[in-house]
Amino acid sequence: MPLPPVKETYSGQVNEITLGGGDRKSVTIGGAKTIPHGGDREATGRRPVIAVDVLDAPPEDWPPVLADAYADVLQDPAAWATKAVETVGAELLCVKFDGIHPDKGDRDADHAVQVTRKVLEAVDVPLILWGCGNDDKDNAVMPKVSEAAKGRNVLLGTVTEDNYKNLTAIALADSHFLISQAPLDINIAKQVNILVSDMGFPLERLVMFQTTGALGYGLEYAYSIQERECLAALAGDKLMAMPQICDVGYEAWRAKEAKISDEDAPEWGDAARRGPLWETVTAIALLQSGVDIVRMRHPKAIARVQAYINGLWGSDA
C-alpha cells in the first residue's frame, strides 16, 4: 500500500566543511538536511568520520588492552600517526596534546611544535590538534601549534565559554577550523559560538563539541544534547548549524567496564574483547544522535565502527 509522506521536513542544514586539502588529503563532513536515517543518501549528508587519536607523549594511564595495541609507537607520535593511517586505516587524525598538561609532564611549546611538524611530515591525512584542557597551558602552547600547522586547514580545539580569545584569534589568523566546547549544555554551546563569532570568526568554520558521556557514564545526556543540536541545525538555527564531534576513545576507556582486568571482573568475561566493544557501542550509539566526527582509540573498535559505517554508506564514498 502507498505510504503517507513522512511528516518531518526540515528547512535547515548542518554546515559542510572540508578539512585538509591543498597538497594533502582532505575529508568532508556534515551537510545533513535531515535526521540520521531520515531520508535518502543525499539528504543525510556526508558519512560520519572516525578521527584516530595520537597522543603527543606516552599515555600514563591507558589500560593494557589499549596500550598494547600501540605498544611499538607510544613513544613516537610520528610513528604512531603512520601506524594509525597505514595499519588502522585512519582518514583523519586527532593529535591530543595531553603531555603539555601541568599534571601530565608539563611539556613546553617547542615539544608541541616538534610533534606537530613531525606528524605533518609523517602522514598526509587532515589533522585535528587538540589542547590539554588547562587554560593557561593551552593559551601558551596552542597558538604555536596552530602556527606550525598554518596552511594545513586543521581543526583546532577547543575554545570554551571562559577561554576562547587566544585560540580564536590564532585560528582566524592561520585560517584553521575551530572546535567550540560546552559541558553538556546546549545553551552554553550556542553562547560559545556567539562569542567566537563576535570576534569575527566565521560560523562556517566551527565544529561543536559537547563533553562526551561514555556508555554507562552519561551517554544518554550526550546523546540527547547532540540530537537536539542536530535538530536545531535542521530547524534553521545558523548559530547551531555546525557539524559535531564527540570524544569516544578517551571517555569509553575511562569506564571500569572497559578497562578492568579479567582477574578483577571474571563475571564480565574477556577484557581483550570487552574493552574494544565498550568503545564500539559508545561510538555506534552516539552516531545515531547525528554526530559527524567520533574520536576513537582501539584499532579493533575503530575497525568495527568503520565496518558499521561502510555497511550503511558503502565503502567507496
Added chain:
Amino acid sequence: MALSGLDIFKLLPKTNCKKCGMPTCLAFAMALAQKKVSLDECPDASDEARQALAAAAAPPMLAVTFGTGDGQCKVGGETVLFRHEEKFHSPTAVAVTLPDDTDEAAMKQKAETIKGFAFERIGQPMPVEAVAVMNASGDAAKFAAAAEIAKTTGKAIILVTESPDAAAAALQKVKDTTPLLAAATAETADAMARVACEAGCPLVARAADPEALADLTEKLKGAGCEQIVLWLDAPDGWSEMTGMTTVRSLALRSTFRPLGFPTIAFATEGEPEDQIGRASALLCKYAGILVVETVEPWALLPLLTARQNIYTDPQKPVQVKPDLYAVGEADENSPVLFTTNFSLTYYTVEGDVEASRVPAWILCVDTEGTSVLTAYSGDKLNEKTVAKGMQDADVESKVKHRKLIIPGYVAVMSGKLEEETGWEVLVGPRESNVIPRYLKEVWTS
C-alpha cells in the same frame, strides 16, 4: 491522530437537542475535542461516530505483551521519535537465540546460561527478557522440543519459524506461556494468523520494506490478529535503518495505523561484536525487541547498558544509592570526599578519583539525584544532609582521621558543616577534573 472539534461535529447528529447539556452540537464537539466530556452524553450518536472517536483515541503505537508471570514482556506503546521530547517508554526486550538444530545437551546448556544472567548496574537489574527459539532444523518435532527447553528458563518465548506446522507443534507445548510467534509473511499470512489466533498469542509480520509491512498487517488484521509486531527484514543496513525510522515516524507523527505496532529486529549474524554493534544502532533507532545469538557477558553487558542509558527518563535523573564507596584500596588513612547522588556527578567524581590513583572514600550524599550546585541552591545539600549521610554510612568507623573534602562550589557551607560534624573541612576543587592533582598534591602533603 486526535480529531479536531470540527471533525467531531461532522459526526454528530447536528440536531442541537441539548440532551447532552450543551447548548449546541458544535459546543459539545468542542468539549469532546478537549476531552472534557464523553460521547456517551449524546444519546443519538451513531455507531460510525463512536467508532471514529474510539479509533482516534487509540494510542498511535500499540503496546504488545507476551510471556507470562515473571517472564512477561511489554513492548511498544511508544509516543516520541526523540527521547528528549518525553521519554522512551518500554525498554527494548533483549532475546537470545536457542537454535533447534543443536543436540539436546547443548540446548539445555544454553538455556541454563540464559536463565542464569543477572546483570545489574547502579542498583538496577538489566535482564535478558526472552529466548528466541529458532527453527533452524526446519523440523516441527525438533522445534517443539526446543520450545520446551526454552520454557525451563522462565523467560518469555519467541518462536521463530517459517512453517505454520512447526509453529502449531511448538505452540502445543508452550502456548500457556503466551509466546510471540515469528513470523507471518505475505505467503503464510492466513495460516500463521490462524495458528496465532487459536493459541491467543501475538504474531510478528515479516516483510522487506515498510510498504509491504503495511499491506501484511492489514491482511493479518483482516484474519483476526490484533496483537502484531513488525519485523522489517530489509536487504541491507541502510534500508533497515531508514526503514525503522520511517516506520516510527509514520506510526507516531502520521498515526498511520498499518504501521502502529512495536518492532522486532534480529542481529544474530557474525561475531558477537558484529551482532552487538548492529544491535546498539537498532536499540537507538527503534527496535522494541532485539534478538542476538551471543551469550558472552562481555558482549551482552554493553548492549544492556546502552538500553539502560537510552531508556532512562530524561526528566528523572538517575541516582546512585547514597553510601560510602571505596575507590582503590581505601583504608583508615584515606581521604574522604563527598559529592551528590546524581549519577553523572557521582560517576564523574568517581572516575577522577580513580584517575588520581590515590585510594579514597567517596561519600555519596542523598540529594534526590541533583548536581552539586542545584542541590545546594535547592537546600538538598547542606550540613544536615551531609551529616546524615556520614552517619548512615558510619564514616567515623571507616577512617581514623576527621577530615572531609567538600566540593569547591559549596565552600560556603564549610563553617556550618564543621559545627555540625566536628570534622575539619577541606575545600576541594570546583571542577572534578582537578581532583587528581588535588589528591596527589594537597592531600598527600
